[in-house]
Amino acid sequence: MKRQQAIGIIDSGVGGLTVAREILRQLPHEQIIYVGDNARCPYGSRPTHEIRAFSFQLIQFLQNLDVKALVIACNTAGAVIMDELYASTNLPAIGVIEPGARAAIAATRSGRIGVIGTETTIRTAAYERALKRMNPELTITSLACPAFVPLVEQQLLETVNAHDVIESTLSPLKREQLDTLILGCTHYPLLAPLIQDVLGASVTLINSAEETARELTDLFTARALHTDNASAEPVHQFFTSGDTHIFQEIGEQWLGREIRVQSLPTAVSQMD
Numbered sequence: 368m369k370r371q372q373a374i375g376i377i378d379s380g381v382g383g384l385t386v387a388r389e390i391l392r393q394l395p396h397e398q399i400i401y402v403g404d405n406a407r408c409p410y411g412s413r414p415t416h417e418i419r420a421f422s423f424q425l426i427q428f429l430q431n432l433d434v435k436a437l438v439i440a441c442n443t444a445g446a447v448i449m450d451e452l453y454a455s456t457n458l459p460a461i462g463v464i465e466p467g468a469r470a471a472i473a474a475t476r477s478g479r480i481g482v483i484g485t486e487t488t489i490r491t492a493a494y495e496r497a498l499k500r501m502n503p504e505l506t507i508t509s510l511a512c513p514a515f516v517p518l519v520e521q522q523l524l525e526t527v528n529a530h531d532v533i534e535s536t537l538s539p540l541k542r543e544q545l546d547t548l549i550l551g552c553t554h555y556p557l558l559a560p561l562i563q564d565v566l567g568a569s570v571t572l573i574n575s576a577e578e579t580a581r582e583l584t585d586l587f588t589a590r591a592l593h594t595d596n597a598s599a600e601p602v603h604q605f606f607t608s609g610d611t612h613i614f615q616e617i618g619e620q621w622l623g624r625e626i627r628v629q630s631l632p633t634a635v636s637q638m639d
């Protein structure tokens with residue numbers, strides 16, 4: 368029965384756990400299978416053809432496990448592959464960019480929205496296009512923040528340096544009189560307090576993860592895909608192409624629960 372199958376989630380590494388966490392919170396009876404491509408992370412500064420090839424390798428792995436839906440938690444991957452994915456699969460698929468754009472439009476009053484993300488996410492203008500499709504009148508300012516992912520990956524959040532890096536990177540946004548900022552990268556919700564501190568309380572920060580989980584819930588309702596096994600404690604699966612112990616440590620810390628992590632079969636993440 369399709370509705371009992373798991374939700375497949377892909378990301379370039381651990382960052383997508385911010386999306387997994389929201390899905391587990393909003394859909395507590397669903398089982399997830401999460402694949403993190405830590406060995407090839409970060410995707411954000413890679414050429415488009417690599418991001419595309421790697422993402423479809425992970426998707427194929429999840430399709431072989433017969434998942435009932437696909438969540439592309441990685442903004443960078445979503446910016447590159449979403450249109451092709453919609454065209455090539457019958458599986459319900461959701462990325463984080465459209466839900467994030469919708470949440471920003473619901474939040475803004477002035478119509479002045481900022482977007483921050485990896486170099487690829489900003490270069491593809493995926494958020495900008497999604498926002499303009501929904502409302503052509505918006506004023507959008509986009510900024511790549513390549514220094515932010517390493518702050519999270521290297522666990523430097525508590526340092527003075529983190530505040531300085533965020534302050535200097537975001538300084539061009541301060542002139543823009545934004546009232547809403549999309550955190551267009553899996554890692555940025557973990558930097559939210561620092562970003563808020565730098566930009567001030569008048570800017571609403573949009574965490575795409577929350578909205579993505581909400582839209583996944585709506586999608587399941589529309590397509591009758593909610594599990595009907597509401598009493599069961601789902602056993603989630605986590606796969607990584609990198610170090611399973613490091614993944615497990617970060618995963619347990621972020622998700623606040625014990626997790627079992629397996630190595631992604633090497634054939635899945637072989638370089639082309």
Ligand code: DGL
Pocket residue numbers: 378379380382383408409410411412440441442443444484485488516551552553554
């Ligand atoms: N997961 C990526 C994203 O959301 C950030 C890390 C990376 O560059 O791979 O854009």
